[in-house]
Amino acid sequence: MISGAGAAQPSFAARLEAAVQAKKSCLVVGLDPVVERLPGELLGRARQGTGSAGWTAHAAVAVGLFLREVLRVTAPHAVAAKANLAFFERLGAAGWDCLRRVCEEAKDLGLLVIADAKRGDVGSTAEAYAEAFLGDIPDTLGPVTDAVTLNPYLGSDNLKPFLRWARPRGKGVFVLVRTSNPSAAEIQELPVDRKPLFQHVAAKVRCWSEELDATLLAGDELSSVGAVVGALTPLQSQIVRAELPRAFLLVPGYGAQGGTAEDVAPCFLAGGRGVIVNASRSVLYAYEKQDGPWLQAVEGAAVRAKQELEAVRWKSRQSTVDSRQ
């Protein structure tokens, strides 16, 4: 265990809020690199040795080159990059090495870095994950990651170690509450005391946040224990927001998954606060749907997403209703 990080520094929520204000954007660029969808000029390299030993190394280099360019053109329009670990783990150790480098580049470009890992485990295992994602060990994700996504099924045992690592380092977590996939309701909407399960999970997240993260909740500040709520189900978003009036919400499902900027509206707090919205495939692979240089398509998609979301955020900024409790 390597102890680290200094005294009081701005919380994750405060840093995120400041970035949203400064950049006038709540866009998160999702890094879901599918090797087979890379632009033509990188695809040859990515396909070198497909199916044989060593392919993952080639593919990881191509992915790294791709995402470096993507980050360079999208960073001015976004507040954070969200690395989706599955697409890196598909390339094994080479993918994990690429992941760390890509996150480093995102950080160097001034983006906050979210590891979309959805981890959830018990006691000493959660502790190891927490250090892996939020710790100080050189050559690992820890030093370059600002927040990590977590699964709630194992309860607060999973959350506690992450918060122990997060708090002194100004880092945070996002707990899955209501996801954006078609089968989400199978478990998340099971009725508990006439309310859907996800609403109870939201209430638990609030309890855990108040109990474990009290120092971060002083004054007007938002909690660094955030929640993930999909863009495809605005009614559910409204319920989650009511349960979590002080949480940052990370909203996936916008763009390629079918969610619109308007669908995100119920998530915003008064003043347009407390929300970041992820767009992955609709930005990353924008060149598949239009002619011209691929990077220009990517940048254009990021700009459009930012503007669309800003329009909705602007409306909620003008709202006089303050839903904080």
Place this chain on the structure above:
Amino acid sequence: MISGAGAAQPSFAARLEAAVQAKKSCLVVGLDPVVERLPGELLGRARQGTGSAGWTAHAAVAVGLFLREVLRVTAPHAVAAKANLAFFERLGAAGWDCLRRVCEEAKDLGLLVIADAKRGDVGSTAEAYAEAFLGDIPDTLGPVTDAVTLNPYLGSDNLKPFLRWARPRGKGVFVLVRTSNPSAAEIQELPVDRKPLFQHVAAKVRCWSEELDATLLAGDELSSVGAVVGALTPLQSQIVRAELPRAFLLVPGYGAQGGTAEDVAPCFLAGGRGVIVNASRSVLYAYEKQDGPWLQAVEGAAVRAKQELEAVRWKSRQSTVDSRQ
């Protein structure tokens, strides 16, 4: 996407059952390598350069040497090795490289390999995870892994891609149902229609299994869609077993976490079938509690665990009650 694997081959459940019969053991050796707890002779190497760049590579080499020896002496007494990804991810890309090599060695020693990854995600992301853990890409975990643990919170969307990769390759999954950690009840025992949530999750796992895995359920065979149920709560285990009469149960919590062999009894099907029991720290770090060569302590702990569990399994083998429905 690399397609692969031939025609009909034994299912994961059939292979696991055969291993239990052949080895007269239901023990799974859990690989939770904590660098700081390695035996003295490896600790110097493991600590080389602590806190500086390059440390993870040194530590991963030491972990690899440790686990190679552990696997060599425990393989005759166990049916599977369960790699706990957190402890490898703490070492970044070097850890992932070590993980693959260790799993390869476990496979070469005739053990089935379970990646304890507890992944749970949506659509294309779950697809990428499924290929990462059960696919055919050289240099990744896919070719050396027989099964992976999954989180149920996102519903069947998460399960489907894993089963698509698992089925033609004779591989399987274990879905978390009731975990062994103190805070498990916070979510898993929320009451849904007067039954705890985990019971509904068990019922869902059964539905998913019957729907998605029908070909594996012919005749007397167990399902390759297994479940994870902790050893610390025998009453809960009984409930899960009643809901899942055809599933292999992977039982953690035995040993260092406090569960006894007797606690596992309610999990067995008639004939002593359908259960594997994980022991991680109680085997891996057995030398911390006794003098003498460390490897001898590890082997002794594995033998004792196997015998303890066999005694309980033997009792249930003699049971005439067949709880299958």
